[in-house]
Amino acid sequence: MTRTRNDLPTLPRRQSRGIRKAAGDEEQSVPDPSRIWTRPGFLIRRLHQIQSGLFLEKCGTSTITPLQFGMLTVLTEYSDGADIGTLAFQLGTDRSTTADVARRLARRGYIEQAPAKTDRRKMVSRITKEGRVCLRNKEPCMQVSQDLLLQPLSPKQRVALMDALRILVRVSYDKGRAKMRL
């Protein structure tokens, strides 16, 4: 938790060839900004990779994935259970990915799937006691990885980032996921 913008590992010697040097940059563990650094698309893709890397680093590979973690979290908010469509909608995933994640969680005993009380034709998923224990156990490392991700920003910058992300995701929520087949 002590990383700062200047606390960067040095660039491997051979790698520095071919990478243009930026004036005033003492250490280069990142490429000298190419034109792609002006594109939100590039930065968002990289940040997505980075946060997955941090999650893996802090929570380990044997643990649940961020998506499984998200599904368990969402399910704590549905005491009557949630069907695949609802989970897909909440997580922003397509139905087949969602069903797959649910199957994996069910196999590990973290959720159970049963017909809905109100509509027996509909299967709903509910978080189990084991699922809640898993969530509780994994919450600290997840939190550390998220804190670590944002740690280079000032409190004001963090708020600005989270606000901007929430607005963008909210406005374009239906983009980039398979259309709902209800």
Next chain:
Amino acid sequence: MTRTRNDLPTLPRRQSRGIRKAAGDEEQSVPDPSRIWTRPGFLIRRLHQIQSGLFLEKCGTSTITPLQFGMLTVLTEYSDGADIGTLAFQLGTDRSTTADVARRLARRGYIEQAPAKTDRRKMVSRITKEGRVCLRNKEPCMQVSQDLLLQPLSPKQRVALMDALRILVRVSYDKGRAKMRL
């Protein structure tokens, strides 16, 4: 380019069941924020999906991918060509993904691969004339998709977002990608 925060499609009737209603929300095309909306990880994953969706929507499926686009862009900045390690470093991708993207571009004639002038054992990629034409042709739709992505934000919010993204990607650049094998 006329979307606003209020210009959201309505939620399908069946979907609204099971989604908790937020007070003061007139239209619901997004789920009522679950606890996961407070996590940068969730928002960044969703935004990554959204921008891929927008790129596909504006540039079409038959076109090059965002990563191929990025590689061509980077190669315009290396007149002597760039090896896979350099491209991987610039794009933040692992070597095998990078080599795969380069192969695809080479197959389409957008780049050519040849031994480096300074080190014949090293293969470097160079952008071809066809590659530059492709870039020029695709630049407008790429730009539209990026503009559309950020359009819901005020100019000030856009700057804040881009600044925050740049800082985070810069500080944690080495996370979330396969370690360089040089």
